[in-house]
Amino acid sequence: MDTNTEDQVGASRTATISRDHRETVGNVRVDDPRIRCNGINVYYGTNHAVHNVNLDIGKNEIIALIGPSGCGKTTFLRCLNRMNDTIPGCRVEGEILMDGQNINDKEVDVVPLRARVGIVFQKPNPFPKSVFENVAFGPRIHGLARDKTELEEIVVSSLKKAGLWEEVKDRLEEPGTGLSGGQQQRLCIARAIAVQPEVILMDEPCSALDPIATAKIEQLMAELRENYSICIVTHNMQQAARVAVRTAFFHLGDLIEVGETTQIFTKPRHELTEDYVTGRFG
Ligand SMILES: Nc1ncnc2c1ncn2[C@@H]1O[C@H](COP(=O)(O)OP(=O)(O)OP(=O)(O)O)[C@@H](O)[C@H]1O
Ligand SMILES: [Mg+2]
Numbered sequence: 001m002d003t004n005t006e007d008q009v010g011a012s013r014t015a016t017i018s019r020d021h022r023e024t025v026g027n028v029r030v031d032d033p034r035i036r037c038n039g040i041n042v043y044y045g046t047n048h049a050v051h052n053v054n055l056d057i058g059k060n061e062i063i064a065l066i067g068p069s070g071c072g073k074t075t076f077l078r079c080l081n082r083m084n085d086t087i088p089g090c091r092v093e094g095e096i097l098m099d100g101q102n103i104n105d106k107e108v109d110v111v112p113l114r115a116r117v118g119i120v121f122q123k124p125n126p127f128p129k130s131v132f133e134n135v136a137f138g139p140r141i142h143g144l145a146r147d148k149t150e151l152e153e154i155v156v157s158s159l160k161k162a163g164l165w166e167e168v169k170d171r172l173e174e175p176g177t178g179l180s181g182g183q184q185q186r187l188c189i190a191r192a193i194a195v196q197p198e199v200i201l202m203d204e205p206c207s208a209l210d211p212i213a214t215a216k217i218e219q220l221m222a223e224l225r226e227n228y229s230i231c232i233v234t235h236n237m238q239q240a241a242r243v244a245v246r247t248a249f250f251h252l253g254d255l256i257e258v259g260e261t262t263q264i265f266t267k268p269r270h271e272l273t274e275d276y277v278t279g280r281f282g
Contacts, residue, residue: 015274026258030058034229040094062230064240067250081117118192122204124184126176134176138195162190182213202232
């Protein structure tokens with residue numbers, strides 16, 4: 001009998017779009033987007049890291065970016081609040097529209113932009129300041145509080161929204177760096193929320209956390225979605241499946257496929273997506 005290896009591992013192919021097809025499959029657009037990306041290309045010197053990506057981030061949606069290491073997820077994510085500006089030799093082309101304005105325009109001030117579009121990194125990076133000051137810092141520099149009482153209210157409500165208040169309410173004057181890893185990550189989320197962002201970018205926010213801390217952050221994301229758009233990079237397929245409404249699969253700098261998360265995981269249309277979600281590579 002003729003057996004092929006894939007049948008032996010119990011997997012059958014349903015994807016119909018061939019591996020050679022490099023145009024994005026699926027609908028990259030949503031009605032009423034919070035962010036609309038048109039023709040995004042990113043270069044590090046001569047390395048063309050992100051190729052002509054078109055993608056919308058919806059209002060109040062969680063979108064997951066997945067794909068093998070080095071495919072450009074972080075690079076793309078960093079475009080959304082101009083963090084690539086901070087990398088020497090990095091060049092971004094294309095249009096990223098928020099409320100009709102291209103955030104890549106030279107005249108756009110990145111300081112308020114980064115308050116509107118906050119970012120949480122893989123490794124929690126609290127400032128070397130107290131828990132309170134970590135959260136108060138942003139509202140203070142952006143002038144969001146009229147007085148000390150208002151500032152305290154913002155700090156408390158941000159810590160509550162980040163699901164951290166009960167654990168730190170008696171430790172507000174202790175250094176943020178003295179918290180556990182999972183607490184530090186929620187502190188960084190509280191810090192991002194404190195400046196009332198519209199979008200929160202998360203680059204593998206749970207990769208250094210245990211399952212309990214991860215579950216807390218995932219629950220938090222589900223709650224935050226009511227008020228914010230969230231774009232999360234994750235290598236954890238189960239996490240993407242649990243939290244994201246839509247999923248975007250990247251491969252070697254191309255956005256290969258976008259769709260509802262359940263479709264991407266159960267009925268991928270592109271062979272590369274299928275390879276990835278079934279664990280054939282990556
Ligand atoms: N600061 C940088 N300077 C030069 N090249 C970079 C820099 N950051 C990323 N690159 C290159 O850009 C490409 C995409 O990298 P990126 O970090 O965006 O991938 P990724 O999908 O986030 O990978 P991972 O899953 O490993 O985090 C890679 O070829 C990488 O080497
Ligand atoms: Mg990355």
